[in-house]
Amino acid sequence: MTILQSRCRAIGLALTLGLGGPALVTAAPTRDAGAALYDFAIPPQPLGDALSLFARQTGLAVLHPPIPPGELSPGVRGRRTAREALDRLLAGTTLEIAATPRQPAGGFALRSVRRASPQGSGR
Known part of the structure; x- marks a missing residue:
């Protein structure tokens, strides 16, 4: 699969999930997002x-x-x-996993999370 085909699949995925606006596509080869095990070594750093x-x-x-x-x-x-x-990378941030697409491109879509005010509702 060429890079152009990968990006077209990822853009199609974003449109299918209704992610209008500024969504970032970082990679998109064919793979099952949930089955494989990976060795991660990602230190604390800016979320992007x-x-x-x-x-x-x-x-x-x-x-x-x-x-x-x-x-x-x-x-x-x-x-x-x-x-x-990905759940661990997002822990304590304002993003969460919104969808794990069942498409050949695989991958994840994230959405913003509204955090409750620490002071509560004041009732």
């Missing part, structure tokens, strides 16, 4: 950099909305499935 490294290590697409400035990932180490590793 961590997601790019995750995509390079797994070869899976990661589509996401804009990342707030200063958003940090705690990193992930060890042998894990892609989903387990």
Whole structure:
């Protein structure tokens, strides 16, 4: 598969999932996103950099909305499935996994999470 074909599949995936607006496509080869185990060594770092490294290590697409400035990932180490590793990379951030597509391109779509106010509702 050529790079152009990979990117076209990833763009099609974004459109299928309704991710209009600025979604980032970092990689998109054919692979099952949940079955394989990978050896991860992604240190704590800015979230965008961590997601790019995750995509390079797994070869899976990661589509996401804009990342707030200063958003940090705690990193992930060890042998894990892609989903387990991505869950750890996103821990404590404003993003979560929205979908694991069942398409030949494989990969993940992320969405923003609204965090509850630490002060509560005030009732």
